[in-house]
Amino acid sequence: xxxxxxxxxxxxxxxxxxxxxxxxxxxxxxxxxxxxxxxxxxxxxxxxxxxxxxxxxxxxxxxxxxxxxxxxxxxxxxxxxxxxxxxxxxxxxxxxxxxxxxxxxxxxxxxxxxxxxxxxxxxxxxxxxxxxxxxxxxxxxxxxxxxxxxxxxxxxxxxxxxxxxxxxxxxxxxx
Numbered sequence: 001x002x003x004x005x006x007x008x009x010x011x012x013x014x015x016x017x018x019x020x021x022x023x024x025x026x027x028x029x030x031x032x033x034x035x036x037x038x039x040x041x042x043x044x045x046x047x048x049x050x051x052x053x054x055x056x057x058x059x060x061x062x063x064x065x066x067x068x069x070x071x072x073x074x075x076x077x078x079x080x081x082x083x084x085x086x087x088x089x090x091x092x093x094x095x096x097x098x099x100x101x102x103x104x105x106x107x108x109x110x111x112x113x114x115x116x117x118x119x120x121x122x123x124x125x126x127x128x129x130x131x132x133x134x135x136x137x138x139x140x141x142x143x144x145x146x147x148x149x150x151x152x153x154x155x156x157x158x159x160x161x162x163x164x165x166x167x168x169x170x171x172x173x174x175x
Contacts, residue, residue, distance in 0.1 A: 029146045031058070031138075032128035036093070037119045039105040044118055046125060053142040054087035055168045057161065059115075060126060060136045062096050063107045068135040071153035075161070076113050082162055086169045090115045095126050095134060139164050139174075147174040 033047045049056060059075075061068035072092055075082075082088050092115040094104045101121050108117050120126055129138070132151060139148040139161065148164045150157065167174055 030144050031140070031146065032125065034125045034128050036125055037121070039108065039117045039119060049091055049140075050144060051087065051089040051142075054089065055142060055165045056140040056144075057088060057090040057165070058093060058138040058140065059090060060093050060095055060120075060129075060131050060134045062094060062134060063100065063103055064096070065134050067153040069111075070155075071135050071137070071157065072113060072115070073111060074155070074158045076111065076115075078158065078162070079114065082165065086162075086165050088165045091118055092116070093118045093120050093125060095120050095123055095131075097121060137161060139168070141168050141174070 031046050031049055033045065035043050035045050038044045049058065059068075059072060061072060063069070075090065079090065092108075092113065094101065094117065096104055096119070098121045101119050104117065104119060108115075118125075125131075134151075135153050136149065136151045138146050141147045147168065150160065164174060
């Protein structure tokens, strides 16, 4: 009887562990649904972050964050090539507060960035996504699932970003 009980406990634990690992791999995180604004003051629901089945980059940044500006400027230098090659779309989410968010559009225009710029003035999306230090970059696959994330910026990190995007386009697993 004791052996049978131990066997049942072992089998139950095995199936419980297997079921949990399957659930974890089967459920990828998606972007939380939050209302923020675009640079024109229009409400933008994050459920509308999409790219017709192609990869999406979401980059959290601020005008006062030097590494953020360096990252988005480095990407800007190659962004047209990235779009032609992979069809990727970048959403740059500014976390500038309400006092400084009026400076975001002129700042972006001065840099010549062609990204979709969103304003998360109250950090609602930032909190919902668990963003810590910025810049923080997320990459979504064509199904809107977050498959990769990176915090901070060092020269050359944009190469890591495009490599992940290329893997998505090729249908490779992102680890």
